[in-house]
Amino acid sequence: MTAEPHPEAATLLERSHRLGADPRNTNYAGGNTSAKGTATDPVTGQDVELMWVKGSGGDLGTLAHSGLAALRLDRLRALTEVYPGVEREDEMVAAFDYCLHGKGGAAPSIDTAMHGLVDAAHVDHLHPDSGIALACAADGEALTKECFGNHVVWVPWRRPGFQLGLDIAAIKKANPQAIGCILGGHGITAWGDTSAECEANSLRIIRTAEEFLTARGKTDPFGPVVHPALPEAERRARAAALAPVLRGLASTDRPQVGHFTDNDTVLDFVSRAEHPRLSALGTSCPDHFLRTKVRPLVLDLPPDAPLDETITRLKELHTTYRTDYAAYYNNHATPDSPPMRGADPAIVLIPGVGMFSYGKDKQTARVAGEFYVNAINVMRGAEAVSTYSPIEESEKFRIEYWALEEAKLQRMPKPKPLATRIALVTGAGSGIGKAIAHRLVAEGACVVVADINADSAAAVAQELGGPDKATAVTADVTSEEQIKAAFAQAALDFGGVDILVNNAGISISKPLLETTTQDWDLQHTIMARGSFLASREAARTFIAQNMGGDIVYITSKNAVFAGPNNIAYSATKADQAHQVRLLAAELGEHGIRVNGVNPDGVVQGSGIFASGWGAQRAAVYGVPEEKLGEFYAQRTLLKREVLPTHVANAVFTLVGGDLTHTTGLHIPVDAGVAAAFLR
Incomplete structure (x- = not known):
């Protein structure tokens, strides 16, 4: 069980969340807050003065107790006696570690001295736009006095560090009437005897500066409009x-x-x-x-x-x-x-x-x-x-x-294999495409979830972590306009695309004499035409970026395996398989690799099998539909059923960075179907 935070730390977190929730107060991950209080030293049993302060990194609006550093004030303040001067002030950051109290918590930040040396129970250091505007004005010192009188004091620019903490501490001591200061070129610092007073002082500085800029300022500080925005x-x-x-x-x-x-x-x-x-x-x-x-x-x-x-x-x-x-x-x-x-x-x-x-x-x-x-x-x-x-x-x-x-x-963690890479996966709202999207995001990629079903695409994108990880686009791959729109959206959301996975598909299982031209056209339009359209648009993006790229086709063992009652589906999969070879030959000069994955029937989680294909194939083989996966497994050399994650593993193998010199390849993921061996 996690111990409850000290009451002062809990109050600090509440204040931090309120301040960080309003972008007028501070930018993302900017600024820090602190609180001082007394706790019991677990070793001596005696009271000890502590300070809780937002540690290095993290964001005030989402700050957790683990994001606080807890330090002993007596040790922190004793550092003033060994401070070697501004030329060596960076050495003091390592010394903060020797002031820490207890286990866990965040690493102390460069601003720790500002909070510890200022004689106030609560301190906020924030980066509000209004405060920085005064801090970055040519006559900021005079404007600060005009705006606040003697309640807010000007501090000339100094790089964050131990000396800045000493400066602010001295200024507060010399100006007992002050509630805070404007830090030249930087931001604001405010203080108070209670958390509520400190927060009120921070907001007073921010809102007063906003009102001053509005009341005193020009209406067109950036000059006249010369380039109106396009519609x-x-x-x-x-x-x-x-x-x-x-x-x-x-x-x-x-x-x-x-x-x-x-x-x-x-x-x-x-x-x-x-x-x-x-x-x-x-x-x-x-x-x-x-x-x-x-x-x-x-x-x-x-x-x-x-x-x-x-x-x-x-x-x-x-x-x-x-x-x-x-x-x-x-x-x-x-x-x-x-x-x-x-x-x-x-x-x-x-x-x-x-x-x-x-x-x-x-x-x-x-x-x-x-x-x-x-x-x-x-x-x-x-x-x-x-x-x-x-x-x-x-x-x-x-x-x-x-x-x-x-x-x-x-100290940052090593990037994941697909960090900085952007993938667009068609048919990613379910089954194999969904599994591929999950695997690519898990390996560090951003993913555009493209599917004809808008609700399914949106649900998968949300599962993957939302807009910083994945976005959803509605895309009928037979539509040239919708494919172009999907890549345009990828460009706006992430800057472009590096990986295309042609996964969207459909299947109708019928004997030759029962296969209609509509059956034939539908399957070829979705898979052969659809993958052609997506690959063409991907190639345009890849060439414009000049960063290479990967196209992966999810074809099928049926591209090379001749089975009964499957003429339209197998023929279009053979079409896709040859697209891999053709595009690998054409696009190699641009550093674009084109490869394919040939799965056996993937029953679990498959939208195709759930939509009638499973019942049709089960009837062909004379097995109950719920046993179809087991049937497919037993006809393989390894006697294993192929799942969506197995196909996703193969896609990652192709694009994950190890097969840099491989193009035009088809990887079987069929647990061993001898009749589908590549020749």
Whole structure:
């Protein structure tokens, strides 16, 4: 049984959740909160003063007790006696570990000193857009005094760390009337004797700053509109066309997942005359630029420029961006700086269309975009009352390539085999397709669940973890328009596609003389035509991305096995099997691999078998329908029934990274059917 948290820790969690639930108060995973109190030392039985503080990582809105670090205040405060000075302040982070109390909990963050050294029972450090707007205004100190009088004190920019904690502690002591401070270029810190008072002071600072910016600010801080947003349908079509190209560019150094944003905040910003100037200045709050990079890539063409001209220009701008980023690194790097992590942009702004953001997974890409929206709000607030003036580029570099940040990155878990890869699986609402989708997500991929049944697709996508893991599209694979729409949606949701699994299928079992032209046409249209349409669209996406790709066909042992009463189904499966060979030969020059999986009859969980195929095949073989799986198993060499997960295993084997030099292959997953051996 998990022990109940200390009452002060429980109150801290409640406060954190309320503050973190409102994006006006702080950005995702930004800021930290703390509470001090007395507990019993389990060793001595004596009372000991403790501090609970949000540890490294985590998000205030979802903070759990395990995300708190508990430290002894006497030991933490004693660190001031051994503090070696600002040039060696990073050493203090390791010293925090020697102040921890009890087992478990999170690792103390760089902001621990700010909370422990400030003489207040409760402390909040937050990153509200309104507070950062004042913190990043050219005359932020004067504006802070105008906005708050002497109740909120200005603290000049200093990189987070032990010295900043000492600075804030000294400022609070010297200003007993103050409820908090504005941290130049960074955010806000507030305090109180009780949790309620601290929360009230935080909200007072945030709301007062919001009201000040609104009342005193200009109505058009970004200048006049020069590039109005395209109409929604045209805008999203343009975004879908650009997304694979942009994802390929953003993945030059390492593969990335993409996210598209075209909310009102972004569209207004990129429509205005001042957005190129402000974008070039970059973001300021450390939480912002650590995720968005020092500045975005900004397209300098109007929204109605021809698509091919736009793509050519984006490639030119990307080359320039990489050159400039390398110069930024070389200008500021020291002999002990970590190696350059990559020169590709994390944010791309397209006037009239919106914003593309990139990261190592969908959540990281989405959050990067959210942080740039925060940055736009900060720029708007600062420009409304003053001039936006972020911290110096050299300071940004010191944080981006901070040894402590590098250490945090090195502690991250090893990526899963399919991390950064995006799969589209047809017929994924049930049976084999559903099992494949589950396996691919489990291995780190993002999956677009495509199915003719919208409800089934949506249910599977939800099972897989929702929008950061999987999205659903309604797709009749016989429809050229719906296939194109499915890939367009994949481009908007994740940036593109890397893996196509042609799984959608149907089967009608009849003798030759009873097989109608409708039976023949239906099966060939769904499987032969459907897989052709999906593969063609996948190839277009893969080539635009220039990142290679995988196409996997779920064919059947029937592609090579001649059984009775199955002319239409087996013929179309043979068609699919030869598509594998043809496309492997054609697409290899683009780094695209095409392979197939030949299962035996998969009865359990199969939509095809449940829809009448099972009864038809059972009648052909003279066995009860409920025994059909056992019948199939007994005719194999291994005497084992083939399940959807076995097919999913084969798909992962093909795309998981080990068979990099394999294309044009069919893998039997039939437990050994000698008549279906490949020759």
